[in-house]
Amino acid sequence: MTDFQPSSRPKVTILGGGLSGLVAALELVKLGFPVQLHEALGRLGGKAGSDGDPPLYDAELNPNPNLSLPAGVASDHGYHVFPAWYTAVRGLWREIGIDPEHDVYRGHIYHDLPPARQGVRQPHAPRPPPSIHQLAAIAELILQTDDEVEDLTLQAFLRSHSYAPRGQPIRLDAFLHDVLTSGARDVSARVVRNVFRQWLPVFARSNWDALRGSLAEKLIDPLERRIEAAAQQAGVSFQVFRGHRVLGLEPLPDHGLNVHLSDRHGRQLTERAERVVLALPPEVLRRMDSNALFRRAAGLSDLFYLRSHPYAAFDVYATIRLDDLPVEHFSLTGSAYGIRGFDISRKWPRLEILGRSVLQFVVGDSRSFGGLDNRGFLEVMSREIFRHLPDLEGRVACYVPHRNLDAPLFVNDVGTWQHRPEPVSRLPGVYLAGDYVRNETDATSMEGAVRSGLAAAEALRQACLPQARPVEIAEPVKVPDTIAALIDLWPDDPMAARLQCLEWVRSLFARS
């Protein structure tokens, strides 16, 4: 019997203080487990966090220590949107007291910002509604069974269904770049199907919501405070060790792991962790000295099939307020790097008072920047944004680059689902959390990270405290029953299912 009295619940060690690790920590202290969390960086949040003191580059693209961010402002790892189908994230928002009226900006549509002509900025316009070919492709995709889409990239799926006139590709990637962070070129048809199944039922709502402040200010700091308060309420400890880098993992004979770490002074130490949540990215687990781990937990070696790519971002602080920028998120149309932007100077109260534009950009295709240093990266990026925003040239006060080379993002490649681990590993006492761990969201996202953190905590509860109340995990958005019936009908009568599904998809977009 593996039950424990409240006073003798075993300590849980969490490795990695990103969103998934923090969410697991919250649920575990609520259940009365003492928690120790080790994070390599000096800050929490991982890819969903922000840097308070990042290197700043001046208008000549030189690092300039005399520059500083406005008081109380941190710079995000990259801007983050929260589509309406993020039910688990919204559960977390409620838990940490985010007020949807004051703390959240409601984003309804993306704008397209074309390149300038003869040095003059061109008007931006809301993204046009999908064509009939795109609607038909979306309708067909959501009907597919797992078998049909498991081994196809999205592009292969679209090419194998000939809706578009010859030579005119059905470009669904424009939509996908807006909601998916992984490179749309290799993305699997399966994950896109799953995203559309969750997204379409709520498509008429705001889909590009953002926080009115940095991720640190609005999400990660409140989450850390909530964990501390919950630990205090449960009478257990919550200890965070920043600057503790995990170097190696070695399975203990019966239960858990020996964790080899270096602390912030470079000293090496070993922690005995009988219950442990590995909330580390897959490439970190692969890289570390863990031969013994992979030998013992056979399934874990599947991590070697998963790929990650850097996903870069940067901020631009202007010296003036640029007139007539899109209020909503915008995409630099035709940009080879899939650049998307957002003017946070009109959303974040701490920046509104500056009276000058502050733009956040993410770079959808960052694969070609590996060989560049920060200056080279900013050179390419500034040329690209001036091509669309010529009025910004000569009016930049500072740049904040986030190339994120050391924190690449898991890519939802074709064929990866079968290799993604479950939250419960084959090693007793060892659980996994992270956006790459199997979860109902499927797509690499904060929603997936939150779900995986909840699932790891729930798995630990089931093992140690079977009588305690289960961890609450919000249901993902489900397609309406009528569409679920069409998905069932699809194998027997594809034509009827296809036509009715198209009608549904059409009506959704018409309404939104």
Ligand SMILES: Cc1cc2nc3c(=O)[nH]c(=O)nc-3n(C[C@H](O)[C@H](O)[C@H](O)COP(=O)(O)OP(=O)(O)OC[C@H]3O[C@@H](n4cnc5c(N)ncnc54)[C@H](O)[C@@H]3O)c2cc1C
């Ligand atoms: C630029 C960018 C924009 C994004 N935009 C969105 C968006 O709009 N919407 C969305 O839903 N998602 C977005 N994402 C994805 C989202 O941020 C991630 O999916 C999510 O935050 C991952 O959380 P995680 O806990 O799984 O992993 P991580 O955040 O990677 O957490 C892992 C933690 O482990 C730590 N760590 C690493 N190595 C070690 C070690 N050796 N020892 C100890 N600790 C270690 C890391 O520092 C990190 O804190 C974006 C990502 C990027 C990069």
